[in-house]
Amino acid sequence: MVSGGLAATAPFPPKVRAFTTLRHGAGVSAAPFDSFNLGNFRGADGDDPVAVARNRAELVARFGLPSAPHWLRQVHGTRVLRFDAPALPPPQPSPASGGGSLDAARWEGSLAAASGERSLAAAYRGGSLVVASGGGSLDAAPTGEGLDPAAAFPPPPLAGEDGGRIEAARITQPHHRQVAFGDDEPEADAAVTGVAGVVLAILTADCLPVVFAAKDGSEIAAAHAGWPGLSQGMLEATLAAMRTPPADVLTWIGPCAGPASYEVGRNVFDAFVSHDAAAVSAFVATREGHWLADLPALARRRLIAAGMSMADIHGGTWCTMSEPDRFFSHRRDGRSGRIATLAWIGLD
Incomplete structure (x- = not known):
């Protein structure tokens, strides 16, 4: 265990x-999302976006991440x-507007990790990221180095196995933007990086979260992965999106619906057995x-x-x-929060 989290047990490189x-x-979400819910805020029966934003900050x-995570809009694809x-810190939803759009502060600097990854310099003009009800903030220290806006220019998608699409995603650095909390999250169900300090994040409440790492720590x-x-x-x-051959990759399967609890019907059975x-x-x-x-x-079976x-x-x-005291579960509870599985390559 790490403080407030479950450490991956795979023998990943240091x-x-x-x-x-x-x-x-941790966290401020009210029941049934109590309390460290990091997702499920879009639907009418979801959590308060303000609470989720505070939990993410x-x-x-709390965990000394080297940058804000790259959150995805997961669609079972x-x-x-x-x-x-690294991802930019997200815009914070306005409590008055119930999480609607707001003018995000103009970006004036770059994300920077300080003192051995222990803090995040979130350089906003005129504001800081609220991390607790007491109004604490992350290090909000403008660097004075402006970033030129850049358009996203992914290369043509490559064909992945079973129709999977592999794309490069470069992060735009806007000088000014108006966006609702979560609306800038790209639609995908997996992410890859070989850059130190880039934090990947997966949200689950029964589905499989799987972390992959090159044995040499380079990627x-x-x-x-839900059943679909x-x-x-x-x-x-x-695996196909990684530049590391599968034989040189380690994986860790995180908390998910277990084999003694997860009952399924004919459609799920056939989805696997008809092909294998x-x-x-x-x-x-x-x-x-x-x-x-x-x-x-x-x-x-599929990884092998x-x-x-x-x-x-x-x-x-x-x-x-x-384990309701540790994990959210959609199958168990219906309305449920989301735990997050995070991975990054250290800067040191």
């Missing part, structure tokens, strides 16, 4: 950092993005047309088929459904 947050011990400060620069990836994405090749697409008859070993019949599904086992060694695949032992 400079690769990865962990999953826990639902309690607290995440950066197979799209993979590559990030080559990392993080993927969200897993069956359609999300993990294979992530031996995948039946990951299902245990419970009643007519229903099975308990072992998502980590299904993930391991994509070229990884079984010895390099770790985790998959924590169950979100059976």
Whole structure:
């Protein structure tokens, strides 16, 4: 365990950092999102965007992240993005507008990690990121070095396995923007980087969060794989997006719906077994047309088929459904918050 989080148990290189947050011990969200909810704020039955924004700012400060995470708008697909620069701190929703659009402060400097990754210089003019109800803030220190605005110019998408799309994502540095909280998050279910200090983030509440790392620490990836994405090749697409050969990659499967709790119907069973008859070993019949599904086992099968060694695949032992004091679970609770799995390459 890390303080307030669950450390990845894979033997990653020392400079690769990865962990999953826990639902309690931090944050300001009210029930049923209590209390460290880092997602699920868009729908009418979701959390207060202001609370989620404060939780995300607290995440950066509490865990000493080297930059704001690259949050994704996850859609149970197979799209993979590559990030080559740290994310800008997000715009903060206005409590008066219920999380509607606001004028974000003009960006005047670059993200900077100070004192061995322990703080984030969020250089905004005229404001700082609120991290707690007491009004604490991250280091808000303008650098005085302006950034030229840049347009996003991804190369043409490459074909990933099972239709996955691999794209490079460069971060724009706008001088002025008007955007609602969360609206600037790109639609994808996995991300890759080889740049130190770039933080990748995956949100889950039963689905698989999977962290990938090159054995030499030169590259990392993080993927969200519910059963639709897993069956359609999300993990294979992530490996294909990495520049590291699969045989030289380590993975960690974070907390997800466990094999003793996750009951599925014929549609899920067929999605896997129709393409891989031996995948039946990951299902245990419970009643007519229903099975308990072992998502980590299904993930391991697909990673091995994509070229990884079984010895390099770790985790998959924590169950979100059976541990309500630690994890959010959509299947268990219906309305639920989201835990986050984060990964980055250290700057030191």
